Amino acid sequence: MKRKRIPQTTIARLPLYLRYLLKLARKGLRIISSYELAEHVGTNAAQLRKDLSYLGEFGTRGVGYDVAELIRQISKCLGLTKEWKIAIVGMGKLGPALLGYKGFEQEGFKIVAIFDKNPKKIGKKMGNLVVSDVTNLKEVIEKVGGVDIGIITTPASVAQKVANQLIDAGVRAILNFAPVTLGVPSNVVLRQVDLTTELQILSFHLT
Amino acid sequence: MKRKRIPQTTIARLPLYLRYLLKLARKGLRIISSYELAEHVGTNAAQLRKDLSYLGEFGTRGVGYDVAELIRQISKCLGLTKEWKIAIVGMGKLGPALLGYKGFEQEGFKIVAIFDKNPKKIGKKMGNLVVSDVTNLKEVIEKVGGVDIGIITTPASVAQKVANQLIDAGVRAILNFAPVTLGVPSNVVLRQVDLTTELQILSFHLT
DNA sequence: AATTTCTTGTGAATTTAGGCACAAGGCTAT
């Protein structure tokens, strides 16, 4: 097949496949069919096979997919072979919750710096990190040897300013929880997680 | 025009339009053009106009849109004219963070019950609610007169079980933060917020 | 070796979403 660009929607599904595959691997399962995997991820077999076909041909016809091989290939595609360094800005309610979330480290995401602007929080120890002053964001990030992903958990009013600071400090990917649409240059990747929006979408469907 | 079904993608953008419109209204602005509104929401004018055209014709050619009227129409479309009642299950790290988030109540989402299974947490007061035993989920939800939306912030291992309990208690919409793909009947709306997935998508784009 | 039984991989068709470009319509000024 002529290999094409991987669609956005496929990329968004790969992590779900990976998660279930890891679960299967822990259970000791070695082979899985497109049918069964799709079932557990809430999609259909045709979609799953097409998704995987963008990465290559890993299945065995008449048999299924080798779990370990698929894990390897998806991980490689998603760039999960290296450890990514993360900074969290905003230690209100959500920031500490994310900091304490075990899932990240397990998947190769390491939080290396945390920031706030409240003097009462700066210098405090949270987890095994110390809260830095957001004013020194660039210097702190340089001191830890750079950061790959910035997570914004500040109030909406300062989120754009924080995003600019992160970008200025060399951060190329941002995950924003603040309820505001951020503007970033095209060489920076931005993902938005918006709780109110999610609830409003649910509200629409309930109506 | 023949009115058609509103696309999923449009529905997901309406909350973003609404948020910026509310900001404009607070500033006292009364009229906005498709161009300017689109700009602030990270889309383009044609898309915005097409999105709004699914709801009706609210603009004035040569002028723009009336901010108050648009707010009214989008709110109506999203079903934001009534107050929705919410239950949060799982009072670990994330649950309390969501409970403390001011944004919900402002937008007409009221948290009316919170649950955990840890005996040390049950009975404790958080915010102005008391943590109930998840075992009694159905009865507690009945006692508060029913719940529209359930938010799951439990570990992945019990999320499906909790979802089933919520559905059994009459909940028709679920927002799941647990890192697992849930299965729900087709008359229940499900949205997934998955932090690890988001980071992995960013990782892909950084690679 | 041939046949049957699976399940993958993928062209082709279908559906859905996005964007262009311009006619339609309203406001302002002369």
Next chain:
DNA sequence: ATAGCCTTGTGCCTAAATTCACAAGAAATT
């Protein structure tokens, strides 16, 4: 009035995503 200027609303075309349906290939069986 009428002309000129703006911005909306939308038909139509393009692009992206999904689904279908079947040939291709591998293992098991006769």
